Amino acid sequence: MDARFINLTPENLADEQVSCIIRSKKPHPGIEAKKHWLAERLVEGHVFRKLDAKATVFIEYAPLETAWVPIVGDNYIYLYCLWVYGAPKGQGYGRALMEYCLADARAKGKSGVCMLGAKKQKSWLSDQSFAKKYGFEVVDTTNNGYELLALSFDGGMPRFAPGAKEERIERQELTIYYDFQCPYVPGHIESLKRYCEDKGVPLSLVQVDSLQKAKELPCVFNNWAVFYQGNFETVNLVDTAYVERILKK
Template sequence: MNTDHNFINLTTENLSDEHVCCIIRSKKFHPGIEAKRQWLEDRLEEGHVFRKLDVKGTVFIEYAPLETAWVPVTGNNYYYLYCLWVAGPFKGKGYARSLMEYCLADAKEKGKSGICMLGSNKQKAWLSDQNFAKKFGFKVVDTTDNGYELLALSLDGTTPQFTKQAKSQRIKNKELTIYYDMQCPYVYQTIEMIRQYCETNTIPLSLIQVDTLQKAKDLPCVFNNFGVFYKGTFETVNLLDITSLKRILNK
């Protein structure tokens, strides 16, 4: 496996001292980051991996055994890749390749059947670059009616799949409904923004925190840490800003 000393894997011992890449803060308290740390602390003991470059920047990969990954995907002995993100001045230096190669080497070393990730027939801003993943051999192995895709790099010929519930993409509740967990530091501030906007504009809102593995596996939509429904129909896994929120509400 890649033993490049410029990279660090988060552990329960160093988690409180290391930044988590997405939102860089040194001393200032940030609710989203603290929620992420708490979420990670519970996951690391399950084999969850968060590996990052030892710099003050966004260069990391995050993946976990599919059996304990908080996504409505089923499969035997796979890794689920939540996020591979290299931003700003660190792009184009081979870091993303190093991180993906580490994940692949880890999967082979542990005898995994493969690695899978969420994608879409049109790249989503809040999902990892699927074209990059396809260069490593990831292929579409399952799809939903509205264009989301499950990509997998199979090492033994088996493939994972979305759960039946995830493909339903419909709920009885007609008001704006958002399923979310605290894995992404940006989720906290996004939820607060949406809550305030809906209160100010008297828009009915249901916020459902996914706080257990079982809730994640039973979700009625594809999910990476966020899922939006409106008028009973699934809209997106993208975190919303005011513009995209208004676009959904105007449908």
């Protein structure tokens, strides 16, 4: 495989695509929000590595200590997203990106790499069956079927923060926790706001805008989480059809 990958940096961020949403130079609110979020994370050791082409081929990971997820552990890397979509699939890009992440973690003296998974694969989470081929295994679980997968280099293991297993909040209305790590988030937020306004459905939107808030969340989280009637529902970015199903419960 002959491919050139590049890492986003504070110097090239403004000019590079973030791969999730392929656009022309016309501004896109999700991409702009993502780049603003990334600009503050890159200086913390966050890595966004992508194929140097107009394609959805990238990996995104960060030191667990500064990763905006309710997962804790010593000296780990958290893998937010590994995505190869469309025509580039089947060309070895996913393998190249995963191997880069694992080699980078070892070179930095990390204890291992971890990621969010589930007993049943979720559409907005990285392919856990692919990760398990590299030795990732389930090291923690929640009552709602989510799993923490980890590949340990030295025997140490990460775990969900205590709050992540609560899966309950006091608010009864439809409640969305979100940050701008994913460029699809702003569009989903606007769509849900319009739907709830049209239908008269109470909606609470809670922006996770700090590392502390992310680590103390009452559920698992990768950049999005949905509650209804006080119960945690999903980390999937939901559309209006999904919301209608939730409301009928």
